[in-house]
Amino acid sequence: MKRTLALLLALVMCLSLCACGKSEAVKAVESLIEGIGSISVSSSEKIKEAEDAYSALSVEEQKQVKNYEDLEKAREDFDNLGIHLTVDNYDKYLNVSFNPQLFDATDYARMMGLDKDIGTYVYSGIETSVNVSGKTDNYDYNDVVVTVKYSGFYVPLSADIIKQQNKGEITYEEYFYNNMSDIDVSLTATTDIVGNGSASNLISIPDGYWVWNDTVSLSYEVVDVSGILTK
Numbered sequence: 001m002k003r004t005l006a007l008l009l010a011l012v013m014c015l016s017l018c019a020c021g022k023s024e025a026v027k028a029v030e031s032l033i034e035g036i037g038s039i040s041v042s043s044s045e046k047i048k049e050a051e052d053a054y055s056a057l058s059v060e061e062q063k064q065v066k067n068y069e070d071l072e073k074a075r076e077d078f079d080n081l082g083i084h085l086t087v088d089n090y091d092k093y094l095n096v097s098f099n100p101q102l103f104d105a106t107d108y109a110r111m112m113g114l115d116k117d118i119g120t121y122v123y124s125g126i127e128t129s130v131n132v133s134g135k136t137d138n139y140d141y142n143d144v145v146v147t148v149k150y151s152g153f154y155v156p157l158s159a160d161i162i163k164q165q166n167k168g169e170i171t172y173e174e175y176f177y178n179n180m181s182d183i184d185v186s187l188t189a190t191t192d193i194v195g196n197g198s199a200s201n202l203i204s205i206p207d208g209y210w211v212w213n214d215t216v217s218l219s220y221e222v223v224d225v226s227g228i229l230t231k
Contacts, residue, residue: 026064029053033067039077041142041228047074082230085144090225095133096146098220102211103127103202111210112159122210126154128218129200132189140193144227150185150201152218156209176215183218 032050036043050071054062062068085093103125107117128150134141155176164170183203191197205211 022064023061025053025057026061029057029065030067033065033071033074036071036074039074039081041081041230043074043078044143044226044228047071047078051075082142082228083139085225085227085229087222087225090146090222093135093139093141093229094144094146094225095131095135096148096222097131098148099129099131100150100218100220101127101129102213102216106210112162122157122212124205124210126183126203126205126211126216126218127200128183128185128187128203128220130187130189130198130220132191132197133195134191134193139229139231141191141195142228142230144191144197145188145225146190146197146222147186147188147224148220149223150183150187150218150220152183152216153180154183154203154205154211154217155179155215156181156205156211157215158209186223 029050032046032053036046036050054065054068054071057065065071083089083093090096102123105121105123108120108122109116109118111122130146130148132144132146134144156179157175161170161175165172165175185201185203187199187201189197189199
């Protein structure tokens with residue numbers, strides 16, 4: 001009887017030590033997994049947060065996460081919800097269009113200080129934009145987020161600079177390459193169901209300066225896509 005009691009006490013102490021031996025990091029991961037709740041198209045962030053936290057644990061700590069199977073099941077259920085949009089497959093399901101434009105026109109002759117219009121324009125801004133919509137109404141587009149990046153440069157010119165160039169005081173090439181301003185713009189467009197999503201950004205040229213087509217170089221690309229298509 002005494003031996004049995006001693007064994008029971010040892011077992012209780014062992015279990016107690018195991019429970020107390022969990023690190024705060026392990027407890028935090030278990031809490032994150034418990035917080036995932038019912039799986040829906042909005043569960044991505046919670047699942048990924050729990051997965052990242054679990055991956056950051058040591059191998060021994062990972063073994064102590066009592067509800068890791070719940071995390072695996074959450075990932076499986078989420079992946080089975082529908083088609084997950086990515087950079088690699090978005091063009092099958094989304095229309096993504098870019099429409100950069102020069103903004104706020106001024107007649108070139110007016111810019112040069114002449115009191116007349118000649119129908120050639122310079123501009124005081126560059127507008128970058130992206131538009132997103134679903135290609136088909138066979139799906140619902142859930143939490144769709146498209147991130148694009150515009151990159152390139154512009155060269156601001158003024159009436160005084162052009163006059164100096166015309167007089168030969170500075171060369172166009174020297175000024176051009178010494179006064180490039182980088183363009184680095186990220187835009188994020190969101191859309192649900194098959195509604196349109198859009199985003200834009202206006203790059204303002206400094207006061208007294210202008211640009212036109214020959215002094216602006218722009219490229220753009222889709223850098224990230226997320227969202228789920230469901231029937």
